[in-house]
Amino acid sequence: MAYLARFYDPQDEELPNLLARNTINSEGLTERVSAILAAVKEEGDAALLRFAKQFDKASLSELRVRETEILEAKGKISDDLKRALAVAYNNIFSFHTEQLPQAEKLSVRPGVELSRKIVPIQRVGLYIPGGTAPLFSTTLMLAIPAQVAHCPSVVLCTPPDKDGNIHPAILYAASLCGVKEIYKVGGAQAIGAMAYGTQSIKAVDKIFGPGNQYVTEAKIQVSSSCCAIDMPAGPSEVMVIASPASNPDYVASDLLSQAEHGRDSQAMLVVCAGEKEGFAFLDKVEQAIERQLAVLGRHEYLLASLHSSRAFVHPDPRRCAALANAYAAEHLIINMEDEPAEKQLLDWIVNAGSIFLGPYSCESAGDYASGTNHTLPTNGWARSYSGVSTDSYLKKITVQKLSKDGLEDLAPTLLTMSEAEKLTAHRNAVAIRLGGER
Ligand SMILES: NC(=O)c1ccc[n+]([C@@H]2O[C@H](COP(=O)([O-])OP(=O)(O)OC[C@H]3O[C@@H](n4cnc5c(N)ncnc54)[C@H](O)[C@@H]3O)[C@@H](O)[C@H]2O)c1
Numbered sequence: 001m002a003y004l005a006r007f008y009d010p011q012d013e014e015l016p017n018l019l020a021r022n023t024i025n026s027e028g029l030t031e032r033v034s035a036i037l038a039a040v041k042e043e044g045d046a047a048l049l050r051f052a053k054q055f056d057k058a059s060l061s062e063l064r065v066r067e068t069e070i071l072e073a074k075g076k077i078s079d080d081l082k083r084a085l086a087v088a089y090n091n092i093f094s095f096h097t098e099q100l101p102q103a104e105k106l107s108v109r110p111g112v113e114l115s116r117k118i119v120p121i122q123r124v125g126l127y128i129p130g131g132t133a134p135l136f137s138t139t140l141m142l143a144i145p146a147q148v149a150h151c152p153s154v155v156l157c158t159p160p161d162k163d164g165n166i167h168p169a170i171l172y173a174a175s176l177c178g179v180k181e182i183y184k185v186g187g188a189q190a191i192g193a194m195a196y197g198t199q200s201i202k203a204v205d206k207i208f209g210p211g212n213q214y215v216t217e218a219k220i221q222v223s224s225s226c227c228a229i230d231m232p233a234g235p236s237e238v239m240v241i242a243s244p245a246s247n248p249d250y251v252a253s254d255l256l257s258q259a260e261h262g263r264d265s266q267a268m269l270v271v272c273a274g275e276k277e278g279f280a281f282l283d284k285v286e287q288a289i290e291r292q293l294a295v296l297g298r299h300e301y302l303l304a305s306l307h308s309s310r311a312f313v314h315p316d317p318r319r320c321a322a323l324a325n326a327y328a329a330e331h332l333i334i335n336m337e338d339e340p341a342e343k344q345l346l347d348w349i350v351n352a353g354s355i356f357l358g359p360y361s362c363e364s365a366g367d368y369a370s371g372t373n374h375t376l377p378t379n380g381w382a383r384s385y386s387g388v389s390t391d392s393y394l395k396k397i398t399v400q401k402l403s404k405d406g407l408e409d410l411a412p413t414l415l416t417m418s419e420a421e422k423l424t425a426h427r428n429a430v431a432i433r434l435g436g437e438r
């Protein structure tokens, strides 16, 4: 049985169709999400409680997680998981600390001093997905950079299970990062709550975090009216560029590791080879997928997302890089078993959320613990957005101080430009300081 539809030498005009994302159930999505957001704006907490019942099957009496629940979480997870979280925490913390920018300072000419003041965003909202799996790793990915950036106020929303509880590992990871304000709210309604504010949840300045199509659509909608977002970080996707020398088991495992996220995940494979050799390698990958599926869970997600996954074969590595750039994958794995070829491909790649190089850089490493952030742009947004980093939590405010001499020196330029724009009040603000008109 072939899981991946295969294409040799795809032509440019076919690419929009062949590289299209796997959107499921997306008809009417915009309207459904805007109705949820409108209800949250209008009714506040009452709408959140109603949606928790409707979508999460949870009857809640209160939205905020109590401090005792956070403290008890520590006793509910294994020591092994605590140790693993500590390793992940340290690697993520180190790499995100390294990302802290330096404030620039420059005197462009005598008497004209310019600088940038770097400040943390004051109140940030973190969304942790919890629909098909409680993604406690995402808690580290979002809360550590907030901690490194010293954001003074951090709120976290995540969907409750049907008993009204949050997975203890999410609560434990949050407490490792000093996050105490946690609400049992998921989906588009959580995004509405953080954007507009409700009786219990104070509005935030920026929302971070991945989620399914409802969450992502809600983030896009609120970002056009009242609240900044990190980026559209929707259903997970991976593209692997391999060669016939690559290990087919490794390639299959990477494709499956993303396909298992949800029905709308997508796994794409590009084999850099001639048709015969490339298709023979694809046969080996298919056999590896078959073998691995037999021992994996989550078949309902794996099979659904494999259904819209594809494999391409092309002998020209430049064309393989062009396919990757056209797809702009959230994750791009370059595993050619040939370091110079991998390096060459890396040089040509301009669109990807995060790149994994060589046979041992499985995406799971970045998903959990190597230290890079796993909150990344999907659906082609890697053409223009970067993934979450420490920078995402910081603002840079420009500051300037001109002395009287500095203003005098710049005045002819300012007067000429303001006159040419016919903005006489602008001109006057310069002239008045130099003894000119009022
Ligand atoms: N891009 C990234 O950086 C990144 C990182 C991690 C995870 N992800 C993705 O995040 C997603 C997590 O999705 P999830 O579903 O498991 O969790 P989720 O928390 O994003 O969504 C669950 C919520 O969706 C809402 N919902 C479910 N069905 C609905 C319906 N019919 N109408 C309206 N709302 C509905 C409910 O409120 C529910 O609480 C996956 O697609 C995964 O691939 C992406």
Ligand SMILES: N[C@H](CO)Cc1c[nH]c[nH+]1
Pocket (backbone or CB within 6 Å): 135, 137, 138, 235, 236, 237, 330, 367, 374, 375, 376
């Ligand atoms: N691959 C996801 C980002 O698309 C992140 C994740 C969390 N847990 C496992 N994987």
Ligand SMILES: [Zn+2]
Pocket (backbone or CB within 6 Å): 236, 257, 258, 261, 367
């Ligand atoms: Zn993953």
